[in-house]
Structure formats: C-alpha cells, structure tokens
Amino acid sequence: MYKRSFFFLLVLASLTLIAGACSIKMQVQASTKARMGTSDFIDKEVAIKKGESIALVDTTSSTHIISNGTWQGNTAKPFIESGAPVVNNLNFAGNDSKNVGPFNTAGTFQLYCTIHPGMNLTVTVT
Numbered sequence: 810m811y812k813r814s815f816f817f818l819l820v821l822a823s824l825t826l827i828a829g830a831c832s833i834k835m836q837v838q839a840s841t842k843a844r845m846g847t848s849d850f851i852d853k854e855v856a857i858k859k860g861e862s863i864a865l866v867d868t869t870s871s872t873h874i875i876s877n878g879t880w881q882g883n884t885a886k887p888f889i890e891s892g893a894p895v896v897n898n899l900n901f902a903g904n905d906s907k908n909v910g911p912f913n914t915a916g917t918f919q920l921y922c923t924i925h926p927g928m929n930l931t932v933t934v935t
Contacts, residue, residue: 839864839908843932845901847871848925856933862910863932865920870903872924879919879929893918 839862844851847869855863867873877896878887889895892914899907912918912934922928 839910842866842906843930844868845871845873845922845928848922849928850922850930853929854931854933856935857910857912859915859934860911860913861934862908862912864906864908865899865901865930866906867901867903871901872903873901873928874923875899875901875909875920875930876923877918877920879921880927883926885921885923885926887923888919890916890918892916896920898923 841855841857841861842852842864843855844866845868848871851868857863865875875896876887876898877889877893878885880886892912893916894910894912896909899909901907909920912932915934918932918934920930920932
C-alpha cells in the first residue's frame with residue numbers, strides 16, 4: 810500500500826517539475842514585453858534579437874485586436890513585412906497577454922490595433 814502511494818507521489822512530483830520547466834521556457838522565449846494601455850501601446854517600440862518572441866500585455870480591461878500593419882493618421886494600413894510572423898486579428902479581452910513570434914528575420918516590423926486609431930508598435934529585430 811505504501812509503495813503504491815509513494816510511487817504515485819513520485820510520478821506526480823515528476824510531472825509537476827516537467828510542467829514547471831516548460832512554463833519557464835515559455836517565459837524566457839517572450840521575455841520582452843510590449844504593454845498596451847486603454848487605447849495605445851505604452852511601449853511603442855521594442856528591440857529583440859533574432860529568434861526571440863515578444864509578449865503583448867494588455868494592462869487594462871480594454872479590448873484590442875492586433876494585426877500586422879500600421880495606422881497612418883486615421884487610416885489603417887494592413888501589411889506583412891517579409892520575414893515577419895503573421896499576426897492576424899489576435900484578440901485581447903482585457904488584462905491578458907499573448908506571445909507573438911518568434912521573429913526569425915532581422916529587420917523592423919509593424920503591429921497595430923485594428924480598433925484604436927494610432928495604436929502602433931514597432932519591433933526591431935537584430
């Protein structure tokens with residue numbers, strides 16, 4: 810009886826360690842954050858190294874929909890730069906975060922919120 814209980818606890822502890830290691834890896838991959846406020850990016854520019862991801866963090870209860878492209882004045886200009894990860898209508902319900910990437914090509918890439926005019930993010934990858 811005790812041997813089975815001990816074995817069960819050992820397996821459970823091992824699975825917990827594996828799950829914890831996986832979550833730490835996810836945090837490391839997206840260690841650079843781009844925070845979003847009510848209707849604009851708080852961090853309008855982020856710089857990362859090739860192969861890294863970014864974490865888009867919605868710091869308020871505002872809804873955001875993020876895609877490739879930019880606002881030019883009050884006109885949305887959707888486009889995807891060559892080598893950019895495709896971000897197509899990534900939905901945020903408020904007070905949540907999602908990873909974008911990895912960015913595997915060096916360059917400058919644009920993301921924008923499709924519902925908040927002027928809400929642009931520039932990602933520079935070296």
